[in-house]
Amino acid sequence: MGICRYCGLRAGWFSDAHDSCIEKAKKDLESIDASMADAVLTGKTYSAVSSMTEKLIGSSIPDDQARSALQSGWSKGAELRCKKEPISLSEFSEISDLYKGAGFKAEDMVKTPGFRALTLSYLIWSVLNDQIDPYQGPIKFNLQAGETPVFGLANVLLSEKKPLTPMSAATTGQA
Numbered sequence: 001m002g003i004c005r006y007c008g009l010r011a012g013w014f015s016d017a018h019d020s021c022i023e024k025a026k027k028d029l030e031s032i033d034a035s036m037a038d039a040v041l042t043g044k045t046y047s048a049v050s051s052m053t054e055k056l057i058g059s060s061i062p063d064d065q066a067r068s069a070l071q072s073g074w075s076k077g078a079e080l081r082c083k084k085e086p087i088s089l090s091e092f093s094e095i096s097d098l099y100k101g102a103g104f105k106a107e108d109m110v111k112t113p114g115f116r117a118l119t120l121s122y123l124i125w126s127v128l129n130d131q132i133d134p135y136q137g138p139i140k141f142n143l144q145a146g147e148t149p150v151f152g153l154a155n156v157l158l159s160e161k162k163p164l165t166p167m168s169a170a171t172t173g174q175a
């Protein structure tokens with residue numbers, strides 16, 4: 001007799017989960033995702049959402065699934081909020097505190113679209129408000145006097161569109 005991996009009760013022959021339990025877990029994951037996104041968008045602290053999310057996580061949802069719902073909710077919220085307008089340093093901290101509250105580190109979030117939006121949005125804010133923290137990473141710039149590096153991106157391929165003249169097309173054709 002199979003045991004349901006969600007509720008721990010008997011699930012019948014050849015079955016490891018009740019349909020109703022799978023359905024409920026899916027809904028719970030969606031509400032974790034949505035409440036994390038909402039917290040980012042409306043400026044709540046993690047403690048305002050954790051009472052709800054942690055009850056759900058404690059009950060039936062596997063830990064890794066709950067974590068990825070929190071991560072994706074955070075990223076969605078951060079992407080929307082940070083693309084709407086440039087965010088200040090205090091907003092940057094407020095939004096970062098949400099993923100930290102949920103037990104994530106910056107390394108866990110760095111590849112999410114939300115984290116990219118967060119970083120670039122703050123950089124734009126710092127330029128607009130004359131509060132640039134000059135870039136000190138590994139990329140070298142050829143700067144003119146009075147210019148300040150703001151942002152460095154490694155391994156960027158620069159490409160240039162060139163119209164092909166009939167002559168060069170012919171030359172290319174022969175090559």
Ligand SMILES: [Zn+2]
Binds near residue numbers: 004005006007
């Ligand atoms: Zn069940």
